[in-house]
Amino acid sequence: MQAEPKRPSGRHHACLLCTGKGENCMQVNISGHQLEVTKPLREYVELKLKKLEGHFDKITNVQVTMAVEKLKQKIEATLHIHGGEVVANAEHDDMYAAIDLLTDKLDRQLLKHKEKQQSILKGAAAR
Incomplete structure (x- = not known):
């Protein structure tokens, strides 16, 4: 009897997203709590994060956690950026809509x- 091949659990996933500039890469860790992170979900999150990186290219590391609680799909992300950290969360009946809400919050x-940062630099230059 042959053993079944082991499937990835879907619990944790790490990848490196690069914008093509070489030096600007961000590590993305995606995990699911009471939820299997499917390939389409993972790809959708990565696509949305790449768009964020277009607005702010100093994102070094991203931790994304997706969860299901009762009938709500919840997602939380922590972005490690130059000069600090940005944290946001969102929930919706649909996980893809929750991802959209989350990335809108992160973008803002x-x-x-x-x-x-720009106003601090302008203030320092005026002195």
């Missing part, structure tokens, strides 16, 4: 962080 926070 990254733009705010970028504006704050």
Whole structure:
């Protein structure tokens, strides 16, 4: 009797996303709690994160956790960026919609962080 091949659990996944510039790569860790992280879900998260990196290219590491609680699909992400950390979470009936909500929140926070950094630099240059 032949043993079944082991499947990846879907619990943790790490990859390195690069924008093509060579030096700008971010490590992405995706995990699921009470949820199997399927390939389409993983690819959708990675696609959305690449778009974020287009707005703010100093993202070094991302931790994404997806979960199902009762009828709600929940997702949380922590982005490690130059000068700090950005954390956001979202929930929706549909995981893809929750991912969209999450990336919208992250995008707003990254733009705010970028504006704050630019105003600090302008203030320092004026002195």
